[in-house]
Amino acid sequence: MIKLRNIGSEAHQRHTVLIDGQEAVLTLRFLPFVQEWFFDVELADKKVTGISLSLNTLHIQSANFPFDFIVVDTSTTGLDPYKVDDFSSGRCELYMLDRSDMIEFRGQDVPL
Secondary structure, X not given: OEEEOOOOOOOEEEXXXXXXXXXXXXXXXXXXXXXXXXXXXEEOOEEXXXXXXXXXXXXXXXXXXXXXXXXXXXXXXXXXXXXXXXXXXOOEEEEEEOHHHHHHHHOOOOOO
């Protein structure tokens, strides 16, 4: 599991993570009207968009990527990320599950 440490309190952010020699581009968006964080992720020619960040769940397992993301609530309130500074303040943490984590969940590998 890889903790994404550079998430700020900007409402629109773009992060690049290397996975197996390829770049996965993660776009985070905070929508204040609904007080919710969303993300898009792109790897090579595959893209998944408009995923709502929720606590303690895999988000893109059905997209068949060799990775996924999970949000952890460090405050133990049990609330999904709902403020623009939830990640920068440390109330929530975003982790990327790598290939070995996903093999454990799925029981098999997913090629790139």
